[in-house]
Amino acid sequence: ETGVTQTPRHLVMGMTNKKSLKCEQHLGHNAMYWYKQSAKKPLELMFVYNFKEQTENNSVPSRFSPECPNSSHLFLHLHTLQPEDSALYLCASSQNEDTDTQYFGPGTRLTVL
Amino acid sequence: GQNIDQPTEMTATEGAIVQINCTYQTSGFNGLFWYQQHAGEAPTFLSYNVLDGLEEKGRFSSFLSRSKGYSYLLLKELQMKDSASYLCAVRDSNYQLIWGAGTKLIIKP
Numbered sequence: 001e002t003g004v005t006q007t008p009r010h011l012v013m014g015m016t017n018k019k020s021l022k023c024e025q026h027l028g029h030n031a032m033y034w035y036k037q038s039a040k041k042p043l044e045l046m047f048v049y050n051f052k053e054q055t056e057n058n059s060v061p062s063r064f065s066p067e068c069p070n071s072s073h074l075f076l077h078l079h080t081l082q083p084e085d086s087a088l089y090l091c092a093s094s095q096n097e098d099t100d101t102q103y104f105g106p107g108t109r110l111t112v113l
Numbered sequence: 114g115q116n117i118d119q120p121t122e123m124t125a126t127e128g129a130i131v132q133i134n135c136t137y138q139t140s141g142f143n144g145l146f147w148y149q150q151h152a153g154e155a156p157t158f159l160s161y162n163v164l165d166g167l168e169e170k171g172r173f174s175s176f177l178s179r180s181k182g183y184s185y186l187l188l189k190e191l192q193m194k195d196s197a198s199y200l201c202a203v204r205d206s207n208y209q210l211i212w213g214a215g216t217k218l219i220i221k222p
Binding site for chain 2: 101
């Protein structure tokens with residue numbers, strides 16, 4: 001029970017589809033993160049939001065578009081993805097950016113055909 | 114470049130003790146984290162070390178040596194439910210988290 005939820009848990013999409021991943025945290029945290037987790041590779045930080053403002057974009061392709069309407073919700077909009085984008089996408093939150101422990105959601109398993 | 118090294122996979126026996134090592138080379142150091150991740154689930158926070166020494170939390174302990182760039186996670190009285198991946202992460206001088214690829218721990222009866 002982490003207090004961070006993600007939907008959907010599984011997603012299969014074609015390369016021409018548009019879909020969105022949703023993350024919600026119930027911990028009262030101010031910072032939220034998107035990570036990509038591929039098999040046998042380290043977690044890759046994609047985006048960071050602090051108090052709804054984007055503070056980090058780790059050279060992520062524009063086919064991934066984040067949105068943070070408030071401190072509790074984070075979206076990742078997907079369009080024209082590639083098969084190599086297939087991975088587990090994890091959302092995390094922390095009380096404050098940089099200095100606090102991050103708590104993770106269960107992830108969305110994305111498969112791009 | 115920045116690097117975190119941990120073994121890819123380890124096997125241990127139920128009831129035994131296992132030590133998972135993590136070595137790091139980062140630009141600065143502002144703490145080291147261990148997370149547990151069961152297959153298909155969220156990584157869950159286990160421990161945080163920022164000073165040298167041993168931090169004990171029930172069956173799990175984590176050790177840090179900053180001068181050696183080294184940490185280990187010690188799991189005692191292993192249970193089948195401890196089968197999971199264990200992720201090591203270091204916070205660098207820019208407060209960025211640098212992650213290892215994880216160690217898959219297999220527990221056998």
